[in-house]
Amino acid sequence: MPPTTSASASFPVELLQLICEAADHSTLYSIALSDRTFNELATPALYSTIDLQLFHAIYACVRTLALPPGKTSFKRDLASLVKTISLHDTSYDVANASTLERKQRDVARRRLAHAVPRMRGLRSFICRMCIYLTAGTFTTLANGTLPFVHSIDIDVDLPRVALEDGDGVMMPFAVTDRGLKTLRLETRSSFVSHKYEAFIHALLVASRHTLQSFSLPYGAESGLRSTWPSTPSFPALRELCVPPNLLSQPAFQGTSSIRALVIPRSWSSAQIAPTAFPNLEEVTCSPHELVALLPERAQHRRPIRAVTLEDVQYGVPRFHAMAEHLGIQGWHLVARPALRALRFSGARLARLSFLVSELSVPFLEDLLPLFEELEYLYILLQVRTGEHGYGLNEVSALAPLLERMPRLHTFLLCDKMPVVPGSGMAETRVDGGPHEFARNEDDQRHALAAYDRHSSSLRRAAFTSDFEWEKRGDGWHRRGHVVAEREIDSDGEDEAEE
Numbered sequence: 001m002p003p004t005t006s007a008s009a010s011f012p013v014e015l016l017q018l019i020c021e022a023a024d025h026s027t028l029y030s031i032a033l034s035d036r037t038f039n040e041l042a043t044p045a046l047y048s049t050i051d052l053q054l055f056h057a058i059y060a061c062v063r064t065l066a067l068p069p070g071k072t073s074f075k076r077d078l079a080s081l082v083k084t085i086s087l088h089d090t091s092y093d094v095a096n097a098s099t100l101e102r103k104q105r106d107v108a109r110r111r112l113a114h115a116v117p118r119m120r121g122l123r124s125f126i127c128r129m130c131i132y133l134t135a136g137t138f139t140t141l142a143n144g145t146l147p148f149v150h151s152i153d154i155d156v157d158l159p160r161v162a163l164e165d166g167d168g169v170m171m172p173f174a175v176t177d178r179g180l181k182t183l184r185l186e187t188r189s190s191f192v193s194h195k196y197e198a199f200i201h202a203l204l205v206a207s208r209h210t211l212q213s214f215s216l217p218y219g220a221e222s223g224l225r226s227t228w229p230s231t232p233s234f235p236a237l238r239e240l241c242v243p244p245n246l247l248s249q250p251a252f253q254g255t256s257s258i259r260a261l262v263i264p265r266s267w268s269s270a271q272i273a274p275t276a277f278p279n280l281e282e283v284t285c286s287p288h289e290l291v292a293l294l295p296e297r298a299q300h301r302r303p304i305r306a307v308t309l310e311d312v313q314y315g316v317p318r319f320h321a322m323a324e325h326l327g328i329q330g331w332h333l334v335a336r337p338a339l340r341a342l343r344f345s346g347a348r349l350a351r352l353s354f355l356v357s358e359l360s361v362p363f364l365e366d367l368l369p370l371f372e373e374l375e376y377l378y379i380l381l382q383v384r385t386g387e388h389g390y391g392l393n394e395v396s397a398l399a400p401l402l403e404r405m406p407r408l409h410t411f412l413l414c415d416k417m418p419v420v421p422g423s424g425m426a427e428t429r430v431d432g433g434p435h436e437f438a439r440n441e442d443d444q445r446h447a448l449a450a451y452d453r454h455s456s457s458l459r460r461a462a463f464t465s466d467f468e469w470e471k472r473g474d475g476w477h478r479r480g481h482v483v484a485e486r487e488i489d490s491d492g493e494d495e496a497e498e
Contacts, residue, residue: 013041020045039074047081055089058129059108062087066111079118083148089129105131113137117145124151124182132157132188135196142180142203150210151182158189158196158223179207184215184241192223201227204251208232215241218264244289247272263289265311274298281347282306287338294341301346309338309354312380314412315465336363342370353378359390359413361397368404375407381415389415391436392443395463399447402455410460411451412468438464441478448476 020042023031032042047065052058069077092105109131116125117140125141127133138156141149180203192200204211204227211234221228221243228246233254241262246252248271260282272292280302283293287309293302335354342349349370356363359381371377383389395413402408415438437443444463451458462468467480 013037016041036074043076043078044081047078048083050082050085050087052086053088055092055104055129058087058089059104062108062111062115065115077118079115080120082119083121084124085119085122086124086126087129088126092130094130105129109133116140119146121148122146123148125149126151126153128153128155128186131155135159139199142199150180151213152180153182153184153215155186158187159193160189160191160223179210181207181210182213183207183211184213185220186215186217187220187223189223190219197224197227200224201231204231208234210236212236213239215239215262216243216246218243218266221246241284244271247276261285262311275300277302280304282351284308284311286310287334290338291341294344296341296344298344301344303347304342304345305347305349306351307342307349307353308351309335312353312355312378314353314378314414314462336366339367339370348373350374351376353380355380355382357382359394359398361401364398364401368401371405371408373407374405376410377405377408378410378412379414381413383415389437390463392446395437395447396450399450399454402451402458405455405457407457408455409457411458412460412462414462414465438466444469445476 016038020028020031020038023042023045025046028042028046032039032046050061052061064072065079065082067078069075072078092101097105108129112127113134113136116122116137119125122141132155135156135158138152138154138158140146141152141154183203185200201224214234214237216224228249228251231249231251233251235254235257237257239260239262240252240255240258241264242252243264243266245266247263253276255277256279258277259279261277261280262284263286265286272289274295277293278300280293281304283290283304283306285293285308290307290309294304335356339352339354350373352371352374353376356379359379381389390413402411447463448461448469451461459471460468461471461476467478469476470479471477
């Protein structure tokens with residue numbers, strides 16, 4: 001056979017580089033397989049930005065990144081090419097996971113611990129896949145070893161007991177002079193070792209002038225209790241998610257820069273000063289807290305234009321609780337004042353997500369004056385076991401309301417079935433339709449046709465969390481976003497290692 005000529009041999013490297021820069025991710029993968037020259041040019045771009053949302057893909061990617069250079073093609077250190085990595089997998093059900101599933105996630109966690117220290121050019125690291133990274137991984141991300149890191153958003157298992165010297169925490173703290181822009185920690189630890197408490201405090205101090213987004217879950221603040229009195233304020237902070245009892249701390253007194261506020265669900269309501277958060281635009285909170293943020297009589301009205309009540313998010317399964325003794329009317333007595341409080345915002349409402357216990361047309365009609373500039377509406381319906389959720393009649397009855405919402409481009413509707421009530425609360429956790437309508441595409445098309453008769457702006461709709469509808473030039477098209485998990489191709493580590 002005569003020798004073959006490389007497909008890229010006759011082109012300047014600069015031109016090949018431009019081809020790689022213009023290609024999307026899937027095309028880059030094909031380019032990298034074409035010949036060695038293209039592989040050398042495409043591989044850095046392939047691994048520079050990683051964004052994965054299915055665990056089988058995350059597992060395979062992390063396995064590749066953890067490989068030592070000697071075991072990769074052309075002996076390259078692929079982890080060193082990563083600049084931005086985002087791993088999301090919120091579908092994992094910890095309570096019902098099999099032993100093999102738990103092992104697979106534990107293997108992924110350990111492999112990340114091996115790969116992260118080699119990501120020398122890393123800028124942003126997001127890992128939300130229902131596993132808690134090791135404290136050592138967090139330390140490597142935050143202690144200045146990786147000098148370009150500016151964003152950390154992770155689930156992390158912080159040590160709860162005092163550690164011995166040499167535990168990986170650098171004291172005194174060493175961090176890049178630029179500080180962090182984002183620090184979002186999800187941790188189960190309500191007690192944190194003194195070393196890690198000092199570590200996080202030093203990180204916050206070092207990021208005083210750069211931090212733009214900060215998040216800490218309810219309960220974790222008690223593990224860092226000695227941190228807050230001496231933590232300075234953050235003049236550049238724009239997004240804040242902290243438990244209610246932290247809002248009174250000195251670190252969060254300078255609030256004029258904050259545009260988005262999330263108050264995690266807790267047993268206590270936030271006490272919010274009238275002058276706090278004067279420029280707030282987006283809020284996620286309870287109905288009672290929304291009323292506190294939008295008082296009828298105030299010298300300054302906060303310009304809130306996006307509201308999420310009870311942290312309901314489309315496509316994100318979460319636990320929600322509604323007191324059973326409230327019933328339908330009782331819940332509406334709680335929700336109606338909160339939604340009516342939007343009249344006292346300094347801006348018109350553009351986005352709204354909230355939980356109801358009945359799909360009530362009169363209830364929504366009462367709120368229509370607030371919806372004139374609404375662009376996005378998500379309603380999560382909680383029904384009790386054995387109760388009817390909604391069908392074609394209930395959904396179609398909402399169509400005339402769309403005439404009063406001329407800017408609405410997204411309308412999403414889901415329901416949840418409650419778990420067996422306990423302690424007077426009906427807890428819900430599973431998205432999707434327990435009724436036939438959520439799976440009946442013909443009925444849903446009838447409902448969409450009714451919507452078209454009353455709205456010219458609607459472009460996205462859903463009646464279940466399993467799939468949604470997108471309106472194009474030739475009509476409505478189903479757009480599925482729930483992809484069946486593939487079987488993970490194991491290399492034996494998740495079966496053999498303990």
